[in-house]
Amino acid sequence: MSYVAVENLVKKYGDITAVDHLSFTVSKGEIFGLLGPNGAGKSTTLNIITTLTDFDKGKVTVDGLDIREHKAEIKRLIGMVPQDIAIYDHLNALENVKFFASLYGYGKSDLTRNAMEALEFVGLSDKIKVKPKQMSGGMRRRLNIACGIAHKPKLIVLDEPTVGVDAQSREHILNSIRLLRDRGATVIYTSHYMQEVEQICDSIAIIDKGQLIACGTETELVSMVTDVQTVFIKTKIPINFEKETFEKKIKLMPGVKGISEEDSVIKLDISVEQNNIGHIIQEFINFGLPIISIKSELPSLDTLFLTLTGRELR
Amino acid sequence: MIQIIIKETKEFLRDKSNIFFFFIFPVMLVFLLGNLLANLDKAEEVIGEVRIHYGIEGISDIDFVTVKEFIKGLEDRKNFFFNETDDIASSIDLATDGGIDAVVLFKNDPMEIQIYEGTNRIKNRTVNSIMNGFTQLNKAVDIIIKNNKQALIDQPNYESDYIMHKDLGIKRTMLDYYAITMMTMMCFMSIMIGAICFMGERQEKTIIRLRIAPISRVKLFFGKILGLLPQTLLQILILMVFSSLLFGAHYALYLFDNIHLFFMFTVISFTMISLGAVYGLYIDVNPMAGILPVLWLMMFFSGTYSKEIVIEGLSKYLPIYQVQEAAFDLTIFGRHQKANTVIIVCLIISLAALVFGAMGFLRKEEK
Ligand SMILES: Nc1ncnc2c1ncn2[C@@H]1O[C@H](COP(=O)(O)OP(=O)(O)OP(=O)(O)O)[C@@H](O)[C@H]1O
Ligand SMILES: [Mg+2]
Numbered sequence: 001m002s003y004v005a006v007e008n009l010v011k012k013y014g015d016i017t018a019v020d021h022l023s024f025t026v027s028k029g030e031i032f033g034l035l036g037p038n039g040a041g042k043s044t045t046l047n048i049i050t051t052l053t054d055f056d057k058g059k060v061t062v063d064g065l066d067i068r069e070h071k072a073e074i075k076r077l078i079g080m081v082p083q084d085i086a087i088y089d090h091l092n093a094l095e096n097v098k099f100f101a102s103l104y105g106y107g108k109s110d111l112t113r114n115a116m117e118a119l120e121f122v123g124l125s126d127k128i129k130v131k132p133k134q135m136s137g138g139m140r141r142r143l144n145i146a147c148g149i150a151h152k153p154k155l156i157v158l159d160e161p162t163v164g165v166d167a168q169s170r171e172h173i174l175n176s177i178r179l180l181r182d183r184g185a186t187v188i189y190t191s192h193y194m195q196e197v198e199q200i201c202d203s204i205a206i207i208d209k210g211q212l213i214a215c216g217t218e219t220e221l222v223s224m225v226t227d228v229q230t231v232f233i234k235t236k237i238p239i240n241f242e243k244e245t246f247e248k249k250i251k252l253m254p255g256v257k258g259i260s261e262e263d264s265v266i267k268l269d270i271s272v273e274q275n276n277i278g279h280i281i282q283e284f285i286n287f288g289l290p291i292i293s294i295k296s297e298l299p300s301l302d303t304l305f306l307t308l309t310g311r312e313l314r
Numbered sequence: 315m316i317q318i319i320i321k322e323t324k325e326f327l328r329d330k331s332n333i334f335f336f337f338i339f340p341v342m343l344v345f346l347l348g349n350l351l352a353n354l355d356k357a358e359e360v361i362g363e364v365r366i367h368y369g370i371e372g373i374s375d376i377d378f379v380t381v382k383e384f385i386k387g388l389e390d391r392k393n394f395f396f397n398e399t400d401d402i403a404s405s406i407d408l409a410t411d412g413g414i415d416a417v418v419l420f421k422n423d424p425m426e427i428q429i430y431e432g433t434n435r436i437k438n439r440t441v442n443s444i445m446n447g448f449t450q451l452n453k454a455v456d457i458i459i460k461n462n463k464q465a466l467i468d469q470p471n472y473e474s475d476y477i478m479h480k481d482l483g484i485k486r487t488m489l490d491y492y493a494i495t496m497m498t499m500m501c502f503m504s505i506m507i508g509a510i511c512f513m514g515e516r517q518e519k520t521i522i523r524l525r526i527a528p529i530s531r532v533k534l535f536f537g538k539i540l541g542l543l544p545q546t547l548l549q550i551l552i553l554m555v556f557s558s559l560l561f562g563a564h565y566a567l568y569l570f571d572n573i574h575l576f577f578m579f580t581v582i583s584f585t586m587i588s589l590g591a592v593y594g595l596y597i598d599v600n601p602m603a604g605i606l607p608v609l610w611l612m613m614f615f616s617g618t619y620s621k622e623i624v625i626e627g628l629s630k631y632l633p634i635y636q637v638q639e640a641a642f643d644l645t646i647f648g649r650h651q652k653a654n655t656v657i658i659v660c661l662i663i664s665l666a667a668l669v670f671g672a673m674g675f676l677r678k679e680e681k
Contacts, residue, residue: 050526051526052522052525052526072528075526075527075528076528078526080522080523080526082519082522082523084519084522085519086518086519086520086521086522086523087518087520088321088325088518088520089518090324090325090328090329091321091324091325091328095321095324099317099321100523100527102317103317103523103524103527103528103529104527104528105528147523148523
């Protein structure tokens with residue numbers, strides 16, 4: 001069921017077409033990643049969805065409501081974490097979160113509770129009295145997130161929330177985003193960090209110069225460029241192993257494109273589409289090969305982007 | 315909207331540089347200017363002697379008595395000297411040359427009063443103020459005569475008491491002068507607060523959050539502007555209280571007049587904040603460059619920094635000058651008329667500014 005639908009969206013800034021006939025849908029309860037290089041139109045798209053910016057052509061609906069006609073209702077559904085940190089320097093963490101949540105009309109006690117929850121959520125519950133100036137960059141980023149989610153929005157829009165934070169804070173942020181989804185929120189997430197998007201997004205749209213280049217789950221996207229996935233299976237070769245029979249048998253299985261062995265690691269090239277790994281494993285067991293570990297290697301989204309646009313992502 | 319107001323005030327009070335610039339600095343300025351420049355300026359500590367020629371032409375008997383009583387009452391004050399004259403024209407010449415301070419002509423029935431001013435600004439104001447008091451009184455007398463003639467006969471001397479009340483009893487110093495001009499300055503400076511209020515949100519990027527929240531833009535605009543008001547009120551109050559308690563500056567004699575003064579300054583500040591906000595919305599020039607120089611020039615030629623710097627034919631057209639005049643009228647002479655005019659003009663201007671600003675805010679696309 002689609003929660004956000006963007007159809008043929010066009011936004012021009014003078015001569016620049018920031019968003020160019022863009023269409024995609026975001027399902028309810030998923031993390032949707034919007035991926036693209038600088039200036040691709042990610043922020044512009046998000047600003048349109050959050051009703052900040054008007055657009056020239058096309059149609060956008062959130063929860064079935066047209067954003068032009070139901071601005072007020074949609075605003076209530078949305079929580080935004082802007083790309084640039086947007087907090088007041090002279091208010092402490094709790095006051096910041098409370099103030100922004102108060103714009104959504106909560107009573108006083110609800111307000112404090114929600115704000116505390118949001119701060120706890122981003123791991124700042126022991127810093128509620130600290131002013132942003134005394135915080136590290138990562139902490140400010142986390143506070144920036146807390147300010148966008150304290151009012152319990154159904155749709156959370158995050159614009160590059162991990163820019164410039166250390167690995168630990170990033171992990172924390174990514175985990176929080178997953179948690180938000182698990183609690184039922186729909187999340188739209190932009191980034192130009194590949195690993196991040198690969199790590200947490202349920203589906204991904206790749207855009208460049210305002211246009212949609214590809215859209216789907218990670219596997220779907222990868223299968224656009226190549227159907228082949230490499231799987232490494234570490235095993236222990238028994239003494240009486242009939243290597244040739246085994247390899248012949250595996251090769252005949254649908255979807256298998258190649259097999260080789262080296263140091264007890266069997267390397268398989270298999271089709272992504274006809275994912276047959278279950279049957280292959282079964283054969284391993286039939287031949288008395290124990291499975292010690294399985295590692296699968298998809299071409300990365302980096303490669304994908306390169307193939308699709310002929311340009312490096314960053 | 316309340317949250318926005320509270321937030322604004324909190325933000326303002328937390329910024330230590332604000333505390334200095336808006337609270338301590340003006341109070342210090344009043345003190346410094348008042349004490350240092352007082353010697354340079356050689357202020358009249360009291361009004362000094364005021365010499366007036368007056369003529370009486372064709373007024374009713376009752377008016378005649380009232381006028382005479384009035385003059386007698388003033389002459390008792392020792393610094394007013396009245397001479398009756400039949401040759402108004404040469405008296406006027408004398409006043410123009412500075413030989414006397416004013417010529418007053420009482421004529422016709424119902425009585426009309428004509429005042430020919432002399433050369434001294436302060437004395438002119440004194441004469442005007444006193445004659446204004448007399449006119450008020452005379453109106454009252456007229457009404458009493460219409461309704462109850464007897465009352466007048468029973469109370470022949472009340473008008474001199476009335477004038478005494480409004481007497482220039484306090485010894486005025488330059489401190490008082492600067493207390494007023496600094497307050498005027500602060501009120502006009504509020505335009506800067508208004509002009510940068512949205513700039514701040516834009517710099518901190520928080521405007522985005524405000525704009526995606528389900529709160530109408532007009533509410534946002536008013537919340538912001540009203541949010542700036544408490545701090546301005548606080549400023550005025552602190553300046554008034556501190557400069558009078560610490561340095562003994564005088565404002566008006568009566569509490570009511572002081573409240574009136576406070577109210578006038580509040581309205582001016584609000585107007586300036588609104589104007590500033592409109593500036594911030596429509597004009598892209600940094601207010602530090604776009605407003606401050608104009609403001610300073612205007613203050614300079616309005617006698618804000620020294621009462622000697624007043625330019626005939628220019629100063630009186632400057633709003634700051636008019637506001638200061640209104641404030642002096644109120645504090646020194648207890649006259650409310652100018653202050654009321656200022657208040658009404660300000661309310662009209664701020665209304666226009668707010669409508670204009672709200673429209674602009676509705677339309678403006680954030681980049
Ligand atoms: N307010 C604006 N006025 C004019 N052009 C704009 C404006 N905002 C964005 N653009 C242009 O629109 C295009 C898309 O910008 P956008 O900010 O959406 O990119 P982005 O994908 O978010 O990039 P980044 O990764 O750098 O954040 C850019 O070419 C940018 O220059
Ligand atoms: Mg961006």
